[in-house]
Amino acid sequence: MRSTVIALAIILLPTAVAASPAYVDERAPESRNAALLSQGIAVAGSPAIETLRGVIDSVDQGADSIDIRLPSNRTERFRVQDGLIFDAVRFGEPVEISVQNISGARTIVRLLEE
Structure with a gap:
């Protein structure tokens, strides 16, 4: 049982880390947008x-x-x-x-x- 849990952790942990969002400073919207863009997520700004x-x-x-x-x-x-x-x-x-x-x-x- 223990070896099964360890094997699953080894297999699933890299995927979970890759899917987690990058650290984003909520006080700086431009860093949030840059982080989203680096992950290939489109960012729509508010129209002028x-x-x-x-x-x-x-x-x-x-x-x-x-x-x-x-x-x-x-x-x-x-x-x-x-x-x-x-x-x-x-x-x-x-x-x-x-x-x-x-x-x-x-x-x-x-x-x-x-």
Whole structure:
């Protein structure tokens, strides 16, 4: 019995060590990402958030979008993540928005009236 346990330990221990995750310092996300990448695990970072200022040019609830006239006098269409934003905005209001690329579309994730 004892020799069976020792034989199993010799066979299984190297596999268990190879499958265990590398030491990761939880205080440093970049070391966590590097450790995961070294093990061949893909790491998805959070999408960048861009802050813009502009004026509401049009609101299209049916298409879940808002057109905003930016300071460069260019109008750009943004998708809306939360439909409650439509209740808070009106044509001509100056706003500050936080935009994130979600599923390939520039999407408003936060809107503040100025």
